[in-house]
Amino acid sequence: MYIVSGCLAGLCCRYDGGDNADERVMRLVSEGKAIPVCPEQLGGLTTPRPPCEIVNGKVMSNEGEExxxxxxxxxxxxxxxxxxxxxxxxxxxxxxxSCGIGRIYDGSFNGKLIDGDGLFAAMLRNEGFELETE
Ligand code: SF4
Incomplete structure (x- = not known):
C-alpha cells in the first residue's frame, strides 16, 4: 500500500484548483494499492488558495500571510x-x-529550489516511510 499525493491521483486539490494527474499513480489507486491524500486541504486551506513556500521555517503565502x-x-x-x-x-x-522530497522552492516565489522536504514529507520521513516523487 502506498500513500500518494492527491493531486497525482487526479484530484483537483492543487493551489490553483488543478491537478498533477500521473497515470502510474492513478493506476495504483484504481488497483487498490494506493490511498490519495492532500495535506493542505486536510489543514483547512481553501482550493484554490494562494501559492505558499517555506521561508525561514515558516510557511508563507505569496500575499505575506503565515x-x-x-x-x-x-x-x-x-x-x-x-x-x-x-x-x-x-x-x-x-x-x-507539503509533499516535496529532498528539493523544495526556496521561499522567494521565483521558482528557485533548495535542499529540503515539505512538511508532510518530513513527517513521513521521521516515521520511517520510504519516499519517492512521481
Ligand atoms: S499538498 Fe500535496 S497533495 Fe495537496 S496539492 Fe499540494 S502537492 Fe498535491
Whole structure:
C-alpha cells in the first residue's frame, strides 16, 4: 500500500484548483494499492488558495500571510491516515511545501529550489516511510 499525493491521483486539490494527474499513480489507486491524500486541504486551506513556500521555517503565502499552523495541522492529519492505512511507502508531488522530497522552492516565489522536504514529507520521513516523487 502506498500513500500518494492527491493531486497525482487526479484530484483537483492543487493551489490553483488543478491537478498533477500521473497515470502510474492513478493506476495504483484504481488497483487498490494506493490511498490519495492532500495535506493542505486536510489543514483547512481553501482550493484554490494562494501559492505558499517555506521561508525561514515558516510557511508563507505569496500575499505575506503565515499559514504554518494550517500546514502543520494538515500534515498531521495526513500522517494519521498514512499510519492507519498500514502503508510504509509514499509517492509525493515534487517541490511542494507539503509533499516535496529532498528539493523544495526556496521561499522567494521565483521558482528557485533548495535542499529540503515539505512538511508532510518530513513527517513521513521521521516515521520511517520510504519516499519517492512521481
Ligand atoms: S499538498 Fe500535496 S497533495 Fe495537496 S496539492 Fe499540494 S502537492 Fe498535491
Amino acid at each position: 499559514v504554518t499552523d494550517k500546514f502543520m495541522h494538515g500534515a498531521k492529519e495526513a500522517l494519521k491516515l498514512a499510519k492507519l492505512s498500514g502503508s510504509r511507502k509514499a509517492i509525493l508531488k515534487a517541490r511542494s511545501p
